[in-house]
Structure formats: C-alpha cells, structure tokens
Amino acid sequence: MRGRRAAARNQQFLLGLLVVSLIVIGSLLFGTIKTQAAPAETSYKYYTSVQIERGDTLWNIAGNYITDEYDSMEEYIAEICELNHISAEDIHTGGYLTIPYYSNEVLD
Numbered sequence: 001m002r003g004r005r006a007a008a009r010n011q012q013f014l015l016g017l018l019v020v021s022l023i024v025i026g027s028l029l030f031g032t033i034k035t036q037a038a039p040a041e042t043s044y045k046y047y048t049s050v051q052i053e054r055g056d057t058l059w060n061i062a063g064n065y066i067t068d069e070y071d072s073m074e075e076y077i078a079e080i081c082e083l084n085h086i087s088a089e090d091i092h093t094g095g096y097l098t099i100p101y102y103s104n105e106v107l108d
Contacts, residue, residue: 041104042104043067043069043102043103043104044102044103044104044105044106044107045069045100045101045102046100046101046102046103046107047083047098047099047100047101048065048098048099048101049096049097049098049099050065050096050097050099051094051095051096052091052092052093052094052095052096052097053093054093056091056093057091058077058080058081058088058089058091058097059073059077059088061080061091061097061099062076062077062080062099065099065100065101066101067101067102067103068102069102076100079100080097080098080099080100083098083099083100084097084098
C-alpha cells in the first residue's frame with residue numbers, strides 16, 4: 001500500500017512539475033514573441049553625395065554618417081567602398097563619395 005501511495009505522489013509531483021515547466025516555457029516564448037512583435041520605427045535608406053576635403057579619411061567621413069542600423073564601422077566602410085568602387089585608401093581631395101544613411105523621416 002505504501003508503495004502505491006509513494007508512486008502516486010511521485011506521479012503527481014512529476015505532473016505538477018511538468019505543468020509548471022510548460023507554463024514557464026510558454027511565458028518565456030510569449031514574452032519573446034511579444035517583444036519582437038512590437039513595431040519599431042521604420043527606417044528608410046537614403047544616399048547623399050559628400051565632397052572629400054583636405055585631411056578627410058574614409059573613417060572620419062563614415063563616422064559622421066553611420067547610423068545604428070550598421071553593426072560596425074568596418075561594415076559601413078565596406079558598403080561605402082562597394083558603392084563607390086574604391087578601396088578604403090583610395091579617396092582624393094575634391095572627389096565625391098556616395099554615402100548611405102538611414103533616417104526615420106520620409107524625404108521627398
């Protein structure tokens with residue numbers, strides 16, 4: 001008789017533990033989905049033309065225009081180089097660069 005009661009209690013305990021675990025996992029997943037579902041502000045990608053001045057480097061030009069949408073300065077500079085078909089060292093005073101940037105404003 002004691003063996004059956006102990007087995008029944010163990011089953012109830014495991015069932016309760018399973019229910020609590022499912023509730024915790026469900027609320028974690030729901031919280032994640034809820035957080036991801038919140039709409040962020042829409043960012044629009046734009047391009048501008050920048051004239052290279054004496055003493056400018058690609059690094060300081062990029063530093064003036066980089067936005068949070070880029071993971072790193074290296075990624076941003078690589079995009080600028082690709083857009084302009086140049087290497088990072090290949091900028092010259094008086095030349096122009098096409099620079100990408102993001103904005104929440106809709107420009108006409």
